[in-house]
Amino acid sequence: MPIQYSEELRLFRLATPNTAYFFHVNEGGFLVHDYYGKTLPICDLRYLSARAHKASFSPQSADLTTTPETAPVEYSCNGTGDYRISALQIREVRGNASTDIRYVSHKIYPGKPALKGQPATYGTEDETTTLEVLTRDDVTGAEVTLYYTVFEQYDAIARHATVTNTSDYEMNLERVYSLCCELPFGDWELCHLYGSWAKERQFERKELPHGITAVESKRGSSSHHHNPFAALVKKNTTEDAGDAYGFNLVYSGNFSIQVEQDYDGDLRLLMGINPTDFGWKLEPGESFETPEAVSVYSAEGLGGMSRTFHKLYRNNLCRGPWKNAKRPLLINNWEGTYFNFNEEKIYNIAKQAGELGVEMLVLDDGWFGARNHDKAGLGDWFVNEEKIKGGLPLLSQRIHDLGMKFGLWFEPEMINPDSDLYRAHPDWCLQVENRPLSIGRTQYVLDMSRKDVRDYLFDCMDKILKTTQIEYIKWDFNRNLTEVASFLLEPCRQKEIFHRYVLGLYELLDRLLTAYPDLLLEGCSGGGGRFDPAMLYYSPQIWTSDDTDAMERLTIQYGTSLCYPTSSISSHVSVCPNHQTKRTTPLKTRGDVALAGSFGYELDVTKMSDEEKEEVKGQIAEYHKYYELIHFGDLYRVIPPNESECAWVYVSEDKSEALLTFVCVRFRVQSRRAVCFRGLDPEKIYADEEGKVLPGSAWMNGGVNNVKSMQDGTSFKIHLTEVK
Numbered sequence: 001m002p003i004q005y006s007e008e009l010r011l012f013r014l015a016t017p018n019t020a021y022f023f024h025v026n027e028g029g030f031l032v033h034d035y036y037g038k039t040l041p042i043c044d045l046r047y048l049s050a051r052a053h054k055a056s057f058s059p060q061s062a063d064l065t066t067t068p069e070t071a072p073v074e075y076s077c078n079g080t081g082d083y084r085i086s087a088l089q090i091r092e093v094r095g096n097a098s099t100d101i102r103y104v105s106h107k108i109y110p111g112k113p114a115l116k117g118q119p120a121t122y123g124t125e126d127e128t129t130t131l132e133v134l135t136r137d138d139v140t141g142a143e144v145t146l147y148y149t150v151f152e153q154y155d156a157i158a159r160h161a162t163v164t165n166t167s168d169y170e171m172n173l174e175r176v177y178s179l180c181c182e183l184p185f186g187d188w189e190l191c192h193l194y195g196s197w198a199k200e201r202q203f204e205r206k207e208l209p210h211g212i213t214a215v216e217s218k219r220g221s222s223s224h225h226h227n228p229f230a231a232l233v234k235k236n237t238t239e240d241a242g243d244a245y246g247f248n249l250v251y252s253g254n255f256s257i258q259v260e261q262d263y264d265g266d267l268r269l270l271m272g273i274n275p276t277d278f279g280w281k282l283e284p285g286e287s288f289e290t291p292e293a294v295s296v297y298s299a300e301g302l303g304g305m306s307r308t309f310h311k312l313y314r315n316n317l318c319r320g321p322w323k324n325a326k327r328p329l330l331i332n333n334w335e336g337t338y339f340n341f342n343e344e345k346i347y348n349i350a351k352q353a354g355e356l357g358v359e360m361l362v363l364d365d366g367w368f369g370a371r372n373h374d375k376a377g378l379g380d381w382f383v384n385e386e387k388i389k390g391g392l393p394l395l396s397q398r399i400h401d402l403g404m405k406f407g408l409w410f411e412p413e414m415i416n417p418d419s420d421l422y423r424a425h426p427d428w429c430l431q432v433e434n435r436p437l438s439i440g441r442t443q444y445v446l447d448m449s450r451k452d453v454r455d456y457l458f459d460c461m462d463k464i465l466k467t468t469q470i471e472y473i474k475w476d477f478n479r480n481l482t483e484v485a486s487f488l489l490e491p492c493r494q495k496e497i498f499h500r501y502v503l504g505l506y507e508l509l510d511r512l513l514t515a516y517p518d519l520l521l522e523g524c525s526g527g528g529g530r531f532d533p534a535m536l537y538y539s540p541q542i543w544t545s546d547d548t549d550a551m552e553r554l555t556i557q558y559g560t561s562l563c564y565p566t567s568s569i570s571s572h573v574s575v576c577p578n579h580q581t582k583r584t585t586p587l588k589t590r591g592d593v594a595l596a597g598s599f600g601y602e603l604d605v606t607k608m609s610d611e612e613k614e615e616v617k618g619q620i621a622e623y624h625k626y627y628e629l630i631h632f633g634d635l636y637r638v639i640p641p642n643e644s645e646c647a648w649v650y651v652s653e654d655k656s657e658a659l660l661t662f663v664c665v666r667f668r669v670q671s672r673r674a675v676c677f678r679g680l681d682p683e684k685i686y687a688d689e690e691g692k693v694l695p696g697s698a699w700m701n702g703g704v705n706n707v708k709s710m711q712d713g714t715s716f717k718i719h720l721t722e723v724k
């Protein structure tokens, strides 16, 4: 029974294969949290929520059933005695913002309800069970429903909340988080992913101070700077062992993760839409639904947590025909040509790449409008026939005649002031009347909350997709939002625009995929500036970073792998000296690093030497050989990237095969050490390709002697197969 309710104890137990989550309804109707961790049978854990100490002057609820300041709760309220961070704040018509929600009823049923107009994980009635708990604040008339879905196969719980206004008056939501999670005192550390352009998702692990720690975005997208992911781990948690609680928000806009460690060391974590610059007016009878948040618990450290996220996202978040289909090996012309190309140049790149085994040509920025540089043309989604003579249908046809697929770049949400679209509809971009508009990469942001804007974008894309054979679209987004106001909304609803923007984006993506269900979308935002689970729902792969330097990619891909599967991490081999870092790295290493993702090339293949082309052929053969293992296998991060090295292992699900990749970042004469496999079956016998035969336990504990004399930036792989 994945979800149980004890009538006698008024206690819920949510169970996944290895974890359990307990809470109960106390005598006052408060939802009190008891436990989240390793699996336990249903039992009376209500005592765990009792906190012996009082903070100071701690008020009790009027019915004396709870001390809100110290009680661990399922969804924290505001203004009624709980002074810690609150998941819910509603300003009611009389102007005050106090809330106090109490249990009304609950439902348990097989399956998982979809969120309206928002991406979320999904599951059949065999795969998932859902608990819905209805609560109510009698004074405001707000009804809050908390949703919990457990997955039969994965140690994951998906959560979200809805708020319904059952009063006769309007109310304003000021904060409405998706998830509130309480954990008892311990040596807690926070892991999260920070970064910037060309330096996305850098892993950071820090001891938590008392007080509030926040990881947030208010840039209008999930952003390069922070990712809507956090993990709470114990001091002694490693990659392979110890408690790891991972949290990830399925949202592409402004998000907030707040963790409060109180005076006693107890933790509360909130995850949801960032309340800064957020507000939502609810008329009587209206509801608001939060985005979904996913939590994963693993007793097998950060590695175990990551592998659960990977499987859940591959199977129950990504959708459509491409979710588990073999992705086309692509070549993208961006770093090869930038804006300087014509149809012949593109055709020649496709032809020569096709001869090496590349399966798809992606035409990047510059094929439309007056887009000969990044200062004009965004919004004018009509082919530039001076550059692409004969138009897109002909170019696509010629590429298909080579036996290849054709992909195209769009940046639908943006507009250059120097564009026909802006000249015709200056009111279509986000702007504040009389305030000069900030500009980023010479572009403004379209108001995606407007239906007319979305209709225009859909029509433009539809016209192209109807007439040109296109299998793939790269969907880019190259600046953040400023002057966020819309001409169409009344002043009291302007705080809704950040969220309405995101809902508008989802609607357009959905409309496109409904009309063209076979399209493969690749997400992008100046590299990986919008790499989040919400985008993965639409685009099963995302361009990870504009930094294609293999050494830089080690830290970027490592951080990304904390919660996103390898199949989602687009990774390309580019030329050297690298365009971002000017560093030269052997082609072999560039290939080995790019193999740990959705593999491709991003260069002008016509400029490669014959020798390099032969090496590319070899890389493509390896891509096919290891595709299943890398895309569907379990990832073990053996040596997280450091100043001198990095190593990782993929193990097939049946443990019959494994691939270790080792990268020497900086060679040190005295740095010999064993590199150990992980995740093998200790009893099975495995052979490497040089004929060394050992039991799994030896490969994992003795490891591989890294005695090869390596140069800076070189790499090797070791492939093991089971000997029966």
Ligand code: GLA
Pocket: 334, 364, 365, 374, 409, 476, 478, 524, 525, 526, 527, 543, 545, 546
């Ligand atoms: C962004 C993307 C790049 C490329 C350019 C085109 O920076 O991340 O891959 O598509 O835009 O302008």
